[in-house]
Amino acid sequence: MLELYRYLKLTRLVEERIVNLYRQSKVVGGVYRSLGQEATAVGSAYALRPEDFITPIIRDLGAVFVKGIRPREIFAQYMAKAWGPSGGRDLNIHFGFMEKGFIGPISHLGDMIPVMTGIVLAARMQKKKIVALAYIGDGGMSTGAFYEGLNFAAVQRLPLIVIAEYNHYAYSTPTRLQTGVRDLAEKAAGYGIPAHIVDGNDVIACYEVTRRAAEYARRGGGAVLIEAKTYRRKGHAEHDDQRYVPAGEIEWWEQHNDPVDRYERYLIEHSVATKEKLEEITADAQREIDEDCAWAESSPMPEAEQAAYQVFDNSIVPPAFRPKVLER
Numbered sequence: 001m002l003e004l005y006r007y008l009k010l011t012r013l014v015e016e017r018i019v020n021l022y023r024q025s026k027v028v029g030g031v032y033r034s035l036g037q038e039a040t041a042v043g044s045a046y047a048l049r050p051e052d053f054i055t056p057i058i059r060d061l062g063a064v065f066v067k068g069i070r071p072r073e074i075f076a077q078y079m080a081k082a083w084g085p086s087g088g089r090d091l092n093i094h095f096g097f098m099e100k101g102f103i104g105p106i107s108h109l110g111d112m113i114p115v116m117t118g119i120v121l122a123a124r125m126q127k128k129k130i131v132a133l134a135y136i137g138d139g140g141m142s143t144g145a146f147y148e149g150l151n152f153a154a155v156q157r158l159p160l161i162v163i164a165e166y167n168h169y170a171y172s173t174p175t176r177l178q179t180g181v182r183d184l185a186e187k188a189a190g191y192g193i194p195a196h197i198v199d200g201n202d203v204i205a206c207y208e209v210t211r212r213a214a215e216y217a218r219r220g221g222g223a224v225l226i227e228a229k230t231y232r233r234k235g236h237a238e239h240d241d242q243r244y245v246p247a248g249e250i251e252w253w254e255q256h257n258d259p260v261d262r263y264e265r266y267l268i269e270h271s272v273a274t275k276e277k278l279e280e281i282t283a284d285a286q287r288e289i290d291e292d293c294a295w296a297e298s299s300p301m302p303e304a305e306q307a308a309y310q311v312f313d314n315s316i317v318p319p320a321f322r323p324k325v326l327e328r
Contacts, residue, residue: 002277010062010288015061040201043203089302131160137165157223161214168232213226
């Protein structure tokens with residue numbers, strides 16, 4: 001339970017540091033925060049086994065940490081450094097570690113659902129008992145790729161868990177204006193698969209419901225849809241001023257339903273930890289962040305010509321240098 005707390009705090013503190021780097025113009029591209037949603041990613045990913053696979057979306061940094069990715073790799077990736085996981089070729093969490101069961105997202109608009117369906121289909125052919133967990137936003141659930149991927153997983157009874165994050169907005173569009181169902185979990189009926197609704201700001205609840213879903217899927221039950229009711233307290237990205245949000249809505253969620261505050265109260269009230277113990281865990285996470293951020297900032301920028309390598313398998317396809325005909 002204390003490890004869950006550390007992952008929650010680590011996620012929030014890392015994102016706060018990334019915002020600071022962004023404001024110093026040290027980040028390349030946009031910053032997409034999970035403020036208010038950390039419990040969904042951390043709790044669900046923590047319920048999996050090491051050999052299981054996940055594919056996150058832009059607000060699931062906590063799940064990436066649970067899978068063993070270090071803050072230094074996230075910092076270097078955001079700053080497009082040569083020592084980052086993609087060597088400066090991509091940003092955010094657009095990278096993966098196959099050996100850690102982390103498939104980098106190629107799109108947040110449903111495309112990873114059929115990809116993860118393929119992962120568990122391949123695992124079945126190799127007689128491996130793994131589960132795949134794919135995260136999707138409420139807006140992404142209205143795309144064609146989502147339906148095609150989940151339908152295939154349902155028909156084939158593949159061990160795919162889909163975490164649908166109901167965070168109230170698809171960029172700036174309120175969820176009620178882009179889907180006709182009240183609960184995203186209702187969509188599971190169209191595929192004949194079980195669905196659950198969980199309080200996405202309760203890290204223990206997210207852990208428990210995902211653990212049961214993983215057990216069900218692993219023993220041959222097939223795909224499962226989990227809807228996590230949560231709230232996105234920051235805009236689509238740091239450049240989004242959220243003028244479309246009704247006055248007072250963000251403040252209410254901050255004061256009454258913050259996942260980190262809730263879990264801190266729970267741990268103290270149930271005598272799992274003292275306030276001093278939680279402060280010690282936070283301080284330890286902060287030390288790691290300070291060290292890893294310094295490492296990432298000191299790492300070099302990539303050489304320009306390296307962009308031509310490792311985009312495709314260079315043992316099959318040569319590096320994509322500028323064609324001679326275009327040179328002057």
